[in-house]
Amino acid sequence: MADDENDRYRAPALDKGLDILELLAAVDGGLTQAEIAKRLERSPNEFYRMLDRLVKRGYVTRIDGDRFTLTLKLFGLAQLHAPVRRLASFAIPLMRELAEASRQANQLVVFDRGNPVVIAQQEAPGYWGISIRVGSRISLFDTGSGHVLLAFRTPEERQMMIAEYLGSGGDESKVTAEFLGRLDQIRSRGYEMMPSAQTAGVINLSAPVLGADGKAIAALTVPYITLINTPAAPDISSTIHLLAETTGRLSEMAGSGFQSES
Structure with missing residues (x-):
């Protein structure tokens, strides 16, 4: 019956x-x-x-x-559900600590159906900083976050991510051997450091949040600006170190916490 x-x-x-x-x-x-x-x-x-x-x-x-x-479409749909909310809830306190220590803003980004998407944003504690709206869909090719999300994936997954991004209107001419070689360099050193393609004077510092399988499930980015008359502000090398510490802590949480519940 x-x-x-x-x-x-x-x-x-x-x-x-x-x-x-x-x-x-x-x-x-x-x-x-x-x-x-x-x-x-x-x-x-x-x-x-x-x-x-x-x-x-x-x-x-x-x-x-x-x-x-x-393709990665099912993965992208899953990212919109509870795991992303849990990732943001774990990340926000650490992002706040990073902002206080670095005197810089920072944002957390995941890949969703063809584009990197900002899922959490922490303002700089002082008067000046670069911010971006939560929910913004940004470039896969022209941002530190996009580079990191690609770098810490397998070559096959990179191809699928790039194909999905091109399908949403991305510029195919930017997929060069030099670009793909840069991704390997980012993976080797553990982070990306590049001038912002959107704002003059900003250096994007981006590092991966890694899951238990060693793949990037998110990128944490500091849009670094040089602060004048702020003696306590760390220099760019110190900020990279602070960023790496924060993503390391988040990666530990990802490997033993929220990701296993997805």
């Missing part, structure tokens, strides 16, 4: 789509349409339209011509 009750509201097309997503999430390198059908014990023709819709909606992409793999 219980099985009959469970089957009463079956949605075969939805079940088929979810079967595909769950299967692709469990494999590396993608699968062909025939391989998907074989693993799900169905006819290949049953999956043609479903795969076409999943590709058009951005949940699945083609690689190597005939193979299908998941």
